[in-house]
Amino acid sequence: MRSSYWIIIIALLIAEIAAVFETTMIYVALPTLIREFGDPVTAGWLVTSHGLIGTSVALMAGRLGDIYGRKRVLLVMLVVAIVGSVLSAVTTDYMLVLLGRSLQGCATALIPLSIGILRETLPKERVPVAIGLMTTGMGMGTATGLVLGGWIIDNFPWHTLFAVSAAMLTVAWIVIKLLIPGNKGVPQRTPIDWxxxxxxxxxxxxxxxxxxxxxxxxxxxxxxxxxxxxxxxxxxxxxxxxxxxxxxFINLRLLASRNVSLAILIAVLLSLGTMQITLVFSAYAQNPLWTAAGLGVSATVAGLLKLPSNVLSFFAGPFSGWLQQKRGIRLPILSAGLIGTAGWVAALAFPTSAMQVIVLLCVISFGTTMLNAAIPNVIVASVPEERTSEAIGALSVLRGMAQSIGSQVIAVMLSVGALLTPEGGARIPSPTGFTITMATIAGLTLAAALVSFLLRSEDEPGPEPVAVRA
Known part of the structure; x- marks a missing residue:
């Protein structure tokens, strides 16, 4: 029986890596797509459209999975994403590529549906570590998207990227179809208000x-x-x-639960701050040496600097789940938040070598991944099983919105005191901009850690998980 649990986890991990790959692969292709379509804004919409659809669909797909069966809805979402990948792979027409990229956003629904599947198929004591593993799968998918995607775009036509994505999503569909047990879901007692x-x-x-x-x-x-x-x-x-x-259809009373609302608050604080780690350190690594706040490396090297932290983070998610299982829900969030805060505070000294940047990225990413694993575990423990994917879908929506806002705020902070290049043609971040940015993120991460003290532990008396009003 134990092996069957691992089969389920591995199957969902394969699907998650495929879904995250098609999310992140587009970033390494942007320079090529800008040349292809002639405009950075036009190419940028291939990123934006995916995020818009993904964030919007996550909530609805999660709830539909709770009602009609999570495996069934997940398979449908993967089919839509496969169609989108194939469409983008076989056309050069921008609007069709954009449509295909938008359809790929449906793969984002995999996260809330997968967490619901884990909860309905695994013993209760195995769920926290399994969710932690799913969180680390995001790091594996990101690394695959950046490394494999970069190799593909350097050696093959850009259409190949979408063809590979379609193939990976197809493998994910087959694995889910064959290895994940089905569940009919819990139909609503009243007609669905569409x-x-x-x-x-x-x-x-x-x-x-x-x-x-x-x-x-x-x-x-x-x-x-x-x-x-x-x-x-x-x-x-x-x-x-x-x-x-x-x-x-969407029970907003779920969000009124003390632990659910606090978990979402922690997620928002992270999305505004430490989840912008790639944006901040990519800018820092590529910033010229003469600014006294940068390494002056290429975009390719800047991406490679993140790889060790992605590998290390694979252990952070399961460790967070194990820690929660042994010591309760507060300790993983508090310890992870303090680890992340320490990393951002250390970054204020401005690392002067690639190795120093790698170490900082490892520390911050480890803490961030632990936090990202702990948050859904808090929510899962606080809502009814039949509303799990809906609640995680709501988390995905709010986290996505906060991350979009955070990227804009970070860009503004990095522009404070911006310097002109010697040629005078571009403005680049200054030490002041990086100091303000890193200090702000450190403060947000510390705040997320301190919120853990407000969480109600499993052994504390309190209300039962929020239920739907009868």
Missing amino acids: VEGLLPVPGITAVLLGISFSKDMGWLNGTVIGLMVLGFVIIALWARRSFAAEEP
């Missing part, structure tokens, strides 16, 4: 579009403000409809 179910999608999309447009237009632009206001109005209307329903 208006309530679909309403968050345009709301979330409008907010994320506003955040995306702010990169070029600024936060005070009328279009940006209009999209943000429209999105939040739609979300407010959706929340009102959800709270009024006897059995809502």
Whole structure:
């Protein structure tokens, strides 16, 4: 029986690596795609569209999995993503490539659905470590996307990248189909309110579009403000409809649970700060030596500097789950937050060698991965089993929105005191910009660690996991 548990975990890991690969592969292809389509903004939408669809779909797919069966919905999402990859692989028409890239975003639903599958198929005592392993799978997928994707784009036409993604997703579909046990889900007692179910999608999309447009237009632009206001109005209307329903499609009362709301707060703090680690250290590594805040290496070398931390992080997720299993939910978050904080504080000394950067990346990534494994474990322990994927989907949405905002805030902070290159043609980050950025992220990471003291331990008296109002 023990081997069957590992078969389930390995199958889901294979699928997760494939899904994360197609998410991250596009970054190494951006220079090529900019040349192909002639405009950085146009090529950038191949990243943005994937994120928009992925974030919007995660919540709905998670809930549909709870109702109709997580394996069934996961297979459907993978089919849609495969179709998107094939479409992008066989065309040179930008709009069709964009459509294909958007469809690939459906693979993002794998995370909430996989965590739900782990909870419904594994013994309770094995779930925390298994979720930790799923978290480390994200690091493996990221490394695969950057390294394999870079090799493909350097040696083959860019279409090959999407063809490989389609092949990997197809393998994932076969593995899930053959190795994961099916579950019929828990149907709602009342008819599904599809208006309530679909309403968050345009709301979330409008907010994320506003955040995306702010990169070029600024936060005070009328279009940006209009999209943000429209999105939040739609979300407010959706929340009102959800709270009024006897059995809502998306049960926002789940978020009212003390531990769930605190876990989401921790996730938001991380997304605003330490989850921007690649953005910050990539900029630092490529910043010229003469600025006194950088290594002056190429983009390729900057990417390679992250690989050791990705490998080390493979052990962080399971360790976080094991620690929670042995010592409760607070210690993994507190210890991981302090590890991450120490790394960011040390970075304020401005590393002067590649080895120093690698060490810092390993420390920060280890703490960050531990935190990312602990957060869903807190939520899983606080919600009914039949609402697991829905709750993790909500976490994915809020984390995605916070990460989008965080990337914009980081870009603004890095621009403080920006320096001009000797040629005078470009503005690059200054030591002041890096100091402000790293100190802010250290503060956010420390705040996330301290929130752990507010979490209710499993052995403390408190309310039962939030249930749907009958």
